[in-house]
Amino acid sequence: MSSHSAEDVRPAALHDRAIGDIIAEANKLTADQVERILAHQKSHGLRFGEAAVSLGLAKGEDVLWALSQQFHYPYAAGTGPAPSDELVLAAKPFSDQAEAFRVLRSQINMKLYSADAPRRAVAVISPDKRDGKTFFAANLAIAFSQLGGRTLLVDADMRSPRQHEIFGLDNSSGLSGILSGRSETNVIRPVRDLPSLFVMPVGTLPPNPTELVERPAFALLMRELVTKFDHVIVDTPAAVHGADYAVIAARCGAALALARKGVTRVAALQGLVGALGNTPTELAGVVMNEH
Template identity: 60%
Template structure:
């Protein structure tokens, strides 16, 4: 527990660097042309040719650049996103897996579904005067898409104001480090809970400056026991004072009670079920496990995964 307190008091992320100042990356006062020109390293001659095409054809700068082959549609959308403070990972960046559709395909129907889910959860979790809670993502079986859902939901929350933390508490079969292309061999959640490390535990996501990830680190032989330690509850409570949104990925309940224990420390849970796959009796088992504590079930999601 002392190790958790040391970590929380440090206020540092990977590389002992403080939380990034997103104001330093403010493009709101730049024109689309300036942003595209800098991003694509356009020469003065190329820039002038785009402006000439724009004047002749009476189109926007982005349309002219695309028509002349000096930019593509993704470049234009990325530039617009910078102006409107809407972070995502464009084609030129390789900072996360294509599974993270909210970051890599932010204007797709899938991404919109995650934003809709985010809105529902905000109305459910942040209304009234109830204390803030972390959100655990649970399901009955492996392969239900918990990590995919948790990662994209966290990315959607990070596109709002404030900071979002995504914790990989699946200490049996972690996947978030793969989605975000992080090194899971270094320190992580298991390091804090076992008192082995306090630095370089929270990783920043380059393409999404308001999103942070705490990977599992070394997969421990006693995941349930670590989740049941008082340090885990202390860690979650303190992180809620440092981040605006905390989302936690968990192991499937088919592996044991880890997910239910983690959810009880978080205070709120959303349950995933696979369409035409998940059995009703297994969902009832998940709900029954959560009802052993005061965990609030804030939603259930049927996914086609």
């Protein structure tokens, strides 16, 4: 699967295909059906996509997908297996929830990715299980990938990993194999329909996750990954499991703390953030998750 840098998307190429052509091709419309749509479009003063939906020859999601193709904005639009409901930026990229992730992406960009800033990965951390780290890290990674730069999502939750499940990826090998010194190949998986996004799953669950992330190999790996990808987002175990999250955040260089509305206690969040004070980790912010 190919990937593209931001420089590959030229402004002059944004409208290189008419939306009508994209809709017609995707829905296998006949010449007669296209003529019907054009006539309906003209007589009712509609856009091509609106006319096609009005005549029952296309669906609303078909039009959104065509727009995404026209503007080089990849997302999963039903051409293959349906994406997990948790991947809102892949399944519902124009929703209010998706827009909230784009706003957060912009804030992180401004805080962490200035021209003279060191290259860093971003660890997503939270006090407890079921705070939404997997959901949050996955969608944040998709948001960055939709900018066009190569983005890697690393599942470093070697306690209860789920990224491979929500993306539907093979988990036979991954991060744990690299850190334990086993010979691992093809541990980075491309994501279907999202050509700039890649995922490194956990692989086999190890009996010693804290020791693995404390090894020099993990720090070396993170330094290598941030040179090969434009953005690296890292999912972590909950703080309730121990020190894993703080070690991972320190190796990443930056962290985004997550609290769950109506669930996370202030003292737990303060302890989570306070633990980073003794590390070189830069706190990118604290986010309240309502999902």
